[in-house]
Every structure is written in structure tokens, then in C-alpha cells.
Amino acid sequence: MADGTVTIRQGDMRPIYGGVRAATGQTVRLTSAPQWTLEDASGATVQSGPVTGYTMGSLAEVEAWATVSAASLNPGFYRLTFEFNLMGSDGIARVMHPVVTVIVECA
Numbered sequence: 001m002a003d004g005t006v007t008i009r010q011g012d013m014r015p016i017y018g019g020v021r022a023a024t025g026q027t028v029r030l031t032s033a034p035q036w037t038l039e040d041a042s043g044a045t046v047q048s049g050p051v052t053g054y055t056m057g058s059l060a061e062v063e064a065w066a067t068v069s070a071a072s073l074n075p076g077f078y079r080l081t082f083e084f085n086l087m088g089s090d091g092i093a094r095v096m097h098p099v100v101t102v103i104v105e106c107a
Helices: none
Strands: 004-009 013-021 028-030 035-039 045-050 061-069 076-088 093-096 099-105
Touching (some): 004 013, 013 099, 028 061, 035 061, 045 061
Antiparallel strands (some): 013 061, 035 076, 076 093
């Protein structure tokens, strides 16, 4: 199940955001730059790479964004998955994968 949904027109480019929240009263920090992968409906990777930007420091919520180009994408549904390597204030390392459904509309 996706954490959010974004619509983009075919041919456009826009940032798409993903984030994770720490447990109540705790913080998390990214231990490396997040990565992202965009997959089509069949599960094939169509775009991927390091994120465009992300929040830094120990925070209750961390966020990253990827600039996605729909120039070469066909209209339809896609799945954008971020990979966050985190260290919690409780000393536990975590890997989390927020997911955003991307809907590409006809230009």
C-alpha cells in the first residue's frame, strides 16, 4: 500500500516527496543519502538514482525528494520507492521504504 499518491502530466518534471516519522518522543537521522526507484505496473525499473535532496539532522520526521521526469513515461500507474537508512535515538538502525503511487496522465 502506498504512503501517498502524486499525479504528473506526461512530459513534465516535478519533485516527489517521501518521508518517515519516528516513534513518539524519539528522533531518527539518515545515515546515508537516500535512493529512489520508479517502477512501472509490471515491476520493471524505469528510473532510479540518488535523491535530489533530503533533510539532515536528528528529527522527529525525515523527508527526501526525487525529481521525476515523465518525458519518457507512458500514461499509467507507477510505484516510486525511497530507501532510507536510519539511526534512531534509541540506538537501533533501521531501513525504511516509503512508497508513493505516481499517476502519469496524457499530456
